[in-house]
Amino acid sequence: GAGVSQSPSNKVTEKGKDVELRCDPISGHTALYWYRQSLGQGLEFLIYFQGNSAPDKSGLPSDRFSAERTGGSVSTLTIQRTQQEDSAVYLCASSLGVQDRDGYTFGSGTRLTVV
Amino acid sequence: GNSVTQMEGPVTLSEEAFLTINCTYTATGYPSLFWYVQYPGEGLQLLLKATKADDKGSNKGFEATYRKETTSFHLEKGSVQVSDSAVYFCALDTNAGKSTFGDGTTLTVKP
Numbered sequence: 555g556a557g558v559s560q561s562p563s564n565k566v567t568e569k570g571k572d573v574e575l576r577c578d579p580i581s582g583h584t585a586l587y588w589y590r591q592s593l594g595q596g597l598e599f600l601i602y603f604q605g606n607s608a609p610d611k612s613g614l615p616s617d618r619f620s621a622e623r624t625g626g627s628v629s630t631l632t633i634q635r636t637q638q639e640d641s642a643v644y645l646c647a648s649s650l651g652v653q654d655r656d657g658y659t660f661g662s663g664t665r666l667t668v669v
Numbered sequence: 670g671n672s673v674t675q676m677e678g679p680v681t682l683s684e685e686a687f688l689t690i691n692c693t694y695t696a697t698g699y700p701s702l703f704w705y706v707q708y709p710g711e712g713l714q715l716l717l718k719a720t721k722a723d724d725k726g727s728n729k730g731f732e733a734t735y736r737k738e739t740t741s742f743h744l745e746k747g748s749v750q751v752s753d754s755a756v757y758f759c760a761l762d763t764n765a766g767k768s769t770f771g772d773g774t775t776l777t778v779k780p
Contacts, residue, residue: 558712587767596772597713597758610766645712652766655701655720660712 556580558661560646566667567636575631575664579648586629587649587658588621592642600644603629604652636668671696675759675771682749682778690744690774692733692759700761702726702735702742703768707756716744716757749778 559578567573579586588600599613603623614620618637623629633640643665647658676691694700701720705713717726722737731746742759759771 589770597770599767599769602767604766613767647713653764655718655762655764657701657703657705657715657718657760657762658713658768660705660714662712 558646558648558659560644560661560664562664563662564665564667566669569638569668570635572632572634573636573666575633575644575646575666577629577631577646577648577661579627579629579646580659581627583648583650583659584626585649585652585654586623587647588629588631589645589647590642591645591663597645600631602652633666636666638668641666641668671700671761671763671769673759673761673769673771675757675774677772677774679775679777682776684751684778684780685748686778688744688746688749688753688776690757690759690776692742692744692771694740694742694759694761696740696761696763696769698763700763702733703760703762704731704733704742704744705758705760705770707758707773709755713758749776751778751780754778 587602589597618634621631643663645663647660672695703718704716706716707713717728719726719735725734756773758773760768762768
């Protein structure tokens with residue numbers, strides 16, 4: 555696609571429910587990144603993919619968080635048993651590859667609110 | 670590990686004022702440096718970049734010079750506009766698989 559597409563743009567969920575956030579990167583971009591931005595805070599790294607592999611999962615906050623990428627394209631970030639502290643904007647970005655030094659293209663984010 | 674430290678905000682300026690947002694970094698290896706901008710309600714956009722020492726990145730009237738000796742990449746603009754109001758993020762990339770971002774600096778420009 556022309557840009558990085560994230561869906562849904564907004565999600566309100568009840569505490570304890572599972573949610574899935576989707577990211578569709580720019581066509582041809584082999585690297586995909588998930589970050590979290592809490593209100594008034596900077597960007598917190600969650601996970602990145604090179605192709606379908608996730609070499610670095612060190613940023614996932616707990617085992618309730620998981621992510622996958624299939625076909626070297628779309629990625630899904632899943633949060634199980636959501637908690638109020640999971641409320642944040644989840645940002646996805648892509649780049650040509652992890653060795654690429656041209657910077658990232660970000661999506662508009664998914665605003666998650668856990669009530 | 671890698672880290673980026675940005676000037677704390679918020680920063681409030683009058684239109685046509687000079688802007689500086691400080692950014693310093695700590696990194697292993699030879700990082701590429703970036704400034705991203707986030708307008709209200711939007712995702713981050715790459716504003717400018719520099720890949721080696723003494724390179725100057727520039728875009729939309731903004732400039733930043735990669736200073737290896739002071740490990741800095743300060744963002745400057747000679748005359749800000751109301752439309753420049755946004756959050757600015759400094760970031761670095763060392764081919765470690767992910768970029769490291771600063772906490773962001775909120776800029777408000779008043780007419």
